[in-house]
Amino acid sequence: MATETDDSTRRDFLMIAAGSFAAVGAAAGLWPLIDQMNPDASTLSLGTTEVDLSPIEEGQAITVVWRGKPVFIRHRTAEEIEAAKAVEMDQLPDPLARNANVSTDALATDVNRTQTGQEKWLVLIGICTHLGCIPKGQRIGDSKGEFDGWFCPCHGSHYDTAGRIRKGPAPRNLDVPTFSFVSDDVLRIG
Amino acid sequence: MAHQSTYQPKPGLDKWLDDRLPVMRMAHDTMLDFPTPRNLNYFWTFGGILTFCLMVQIITGIVLAMHYTPHVDMAFASVERIMRDVNWGWLLRYTHAVGASMFFVAVYIHMFRGMYYGSYKAPREVLWFLGVIILLLMMATAFMGYVLVWGQMSFWAATVITNLFSAVPFVGEPIVTWLWGGFAVDNPTLNRFFALHYLLPFALLGVVGLHIWALHVPGNNNPIGVDVKSKKDTLPFHPYYTLKDGFAIAVFALLFAMLVFYAPNYLNHADNYIEANPLQTPPHIVPEWYFLPFYAILRAVPDKFLGVVAMFGSILILFLLPWFDTSRVKSGTYRPLFKWFFVIFVFVCLGLGYLGAKPAEGGYLTMGRIFTTYYFLHFLVILPIIGLIETPKKLPNSISEAVLDDPPDSGGAQPSGAAASPEKRL
Numbered sequence: 001m002a003t004e005t006d007d008s009t010r011r012d013f014l015m016i017a018a019g020s021f022a023a024v025g026a027a028a029g030l031w032p033l034i035d036q037m038n039p040d041a042s043t044l045s046l047g048t049t050e051v052d053l054s055p056i057e058e059g060q061a062i063t064v065v066w067r068g069k070p071v072f073i074r075h076r077t078a079e080e081i082e083a084a085k086a087v088e089m090d091q092l093p094d095p096l097a098r099n100a101n102v103s104t105d106a107l108a109t110d111v112n113r114t115q116t117g118q119e120k121w122l123v124l125i126g127i128c129t130h131l132g133c134i135p136k137g138q139r140i141g142d143s144k145g146e147f148d149g150w151f152c153p154c155h156g157s158h159y160d161t162a163g164r165i166r167k168g169p170a171p172r173n174l175d176v177p178t179f180s181f182v183s184d185d186v187l188r189i190g
Numbered sequence: 191m192a193h194q195s196t197y198q199p200k201p202g203l204d205k206w207l208d209d210r211l212p213v214m215r216m217a218h219d220t221m222l223d224f225p226t227p228r229n230l231n232y233f234w235t236f237g238g239i240l241t242f243c244l245m246v247q248i249i250t251g252i253v254l255a256m257h258y259t260p261h262v263d264m265a266f267a268s269v270e271r272i273m274r275d276v277n278w279g280w281l282l283r284y285t286h287a288v289g290a291s292m293f294f295v296a297v298y299i300h301m302f303r304g305m306y307y308g309s310y311k312a313p314r315e316v317l318w319f320l321g322v323i324i325l326l327l328m329m330a331t332a333f334m335g336y337v338l339v340w341g342q343m344s345f346w347a348a349t350v351i352t353n354l355f356s357a358v359p360f361v362g363e364p365i366v367t368w369l370w371g372g373f374a375v376d377n378p379t380l381n382r383f384f385a386l387h388y389l390l391p392f393a394l395l396g397v398v399g400l401h402i403w404a405l406h407v408p409g410n411n412n413p414i415g416v417d418v419k420s421k422k423d424t425l426p427f428h429p430y431y432t433l434k435d436g437f438a439i440a441v442f443a444l445l446f447a448m449l450v451f452y453a454p455n456y457l458n459h460a461d462n463y464i465e466a467n468p469l470q471t472p473p474h475i476v477p478e479w480y481f482l483p484f485y486a487i488l489r490a491v492p493d494k495f496l497g498v499v500a501m502f503g504s505i506l507i508l509f510l511l512p513w514f515d516t517s518r519v520k521s522g523t524y525r526p527l528f529k530w531f532f533v534i535f536v537f538v539c540l541g542l543g544y545l546g547a548k549p550a551e552g553g554y555l556t557m558g559r560i561f562t563t564y565y566f567l568h569f570l571v572i573l574p575i576i577g578l579i580e581t582p583k584k585l586p587n588s589i590s591e592a593v594l595d596d597p598p599d600s601g602g603a604q605p606s607g608a609a610a611s612p613e614k615r616l
Contacts, residue, residue, distance in 0.1 A: 034368075037382065043372045063469060068374035070469050127374075130494065132353040133346065133471040153473050154350070155489070155550060171494050 235438030308520030341462030415520025482546030516577030
């Protein structure tokens with residue numbers, strides 16, 4: 001015959017086992033309720049966009065929409081490329097390239113911000129890394145900020161001609177999305 | 191001081207129901223015969239005013255939901271349809287929009303009242319907690335409601351506020367994507383905000399129920415902060431405070447109506463009558479006025495993550511207020527030093543609100559930093575210290591002694607002349 005102590009240990013075990021079982025079940029039931037808020041299949045399937053670059057003259061810029069976000073494509077002039085290349089790394093608040101096409105620890109040199117052979121094309125997600133506003137500098141007549149790139153009017157962040165943060169509260173360089181050239185004139189984003 | 195029920199059910203149906211579900215008894219004991227300190231001033235009417243605000247928001251909100259379409263292509267147009275085509279739609283929408291502002295006016299006054307009279311102190315800490323939870327729910331609800339309009343300010347407010355979560359280390363970006371249901375604020379975001387904007391007010395209503403329950407256990411605090419000691423200190427809630435609250439609600443409704451009918455867009459932004467455009471940020475984005483102090487705190491901190499921490503911290507710190515305040519005297523009236531620091535604190539809160547509307551640069555930014563620092567010092571340093579060094583004024587022995595010429599248990603200590611003016615007891 002079991003003693004009283006044995007009995008209570010047995011009961012404790014059963015209580016804990018039953019409780020754990022219910023907790024695991026509840027957690028498993030909770031996950032679909034949480035995960036349903038993540039991007040759905042149709043949103044994810046809008047993953048790539050192709051852009052014809054031929055009508056964009058040197059010095060011009062266009063904005064296209066990719067995954068609901070604006071993407072800046074600027075056909076940079078030779079001077080703009082030179083200016084971006086001349087910047088020393090220690091002048092940059094954010095030294096990382098933030099380019100989805102190179103390794104995550106690559107430095108933010110102009111080479112690492114663009115694609116070799118296609119340096120004239122700068123492709124950026126046009127969302128300020130501070131709190132998500134759209135920086136100005138795409139349209140003719142827009143303020144391009146002190147570094148001739150982009151200027152975010154919300155909280156005053158200045159970006160240079162390689163889309164790198166130079167001044168203001170934004171913590172990171174503008175992100176470069178995954179992209180590739182289908183041909184010299186066709187860009188695929190995503 | 192949970193009081194004994196005085197409900198006497200009438201024989202018949204009343205008695206029958208009381209034996210099965212004593213709901214009439216509960217209503218009688220909490221809304222009619224509840225013993226309430228006899229010295230409550232008009233600052234104590236804001237509880238009733240807030241209940242009124244919540245009911246106005248829920249009723250107008252349910253009706254508006256019958257005409258609103260939560261879809262990015264149709265939301266803005268459906269709001270304009272409410273304004274132009276729906277019978278009385280303009281009145282309902284303006285009442286709902288102005289109602290949100292009036293709700294915050296009332297809640298901030300209610301909170302400052304609690305802070306001045308020490309209403310958060312033992313045994314009312316849980317009552318205060320529930321109040322802070324109500325504030326957080328109100329803020330979430332108001333923010334999501336503002337997004338539903340789907341104007342430019344709606345869209346960019348949604349973008350900036352949800353981006354605050356991207357400051358969380360490591361999991362920031364996945365959290366933001368999860369909140370959006372996409373890679374930017376878009377239709378899934380609007381749709382879920384609508385569902386939550388409809389849900390949260392009822393959650394709020396539930397917490398208000400708990401708040402009132404937690405109020406009725408210890409009973410009301412009062413302007414002298416001395417607990418109720420005898421029946422002589424109290425009046426039945428009805429008719430004394432139903433009428434006082436009713437009068438205050440009428441005055442409040444008058445101001446409310448002035449805004450609705452004469453300046454319905456006074457507290458709105460013109461940019462919100464431009465449909466949301468995900469590719470263009472308005473040149474000057476500011477939140478609604480009731481978020482401005484917190485926005486000023488966010489911008490005062492140069493680091494993105496710490497700015498977000500400071501902003502949320504400025505609200506969450508309220509949870510700890512009952513322990514930061516080391517003084518055992520409740521009412522600010524009897525605390526000569528605290529009284530002045532309270533005035534400075536109110537000034538700093540209003541100042542932060544002013545600075546939140548200004549561009550974050552130059553002198554505005556410097557002032558924002560000073561005021562933000564002071565805001566936190568008030569809780570972390572000033573309140574604990576003044577509670578220890580201050581000599582409070584002598585407290586009255588009881589509420590009735592403080593407010594009646596002829597206190598019931600003064601034991602004949604009063605001058606004989608005082609009893610000769612019984613008319614003052616009216």
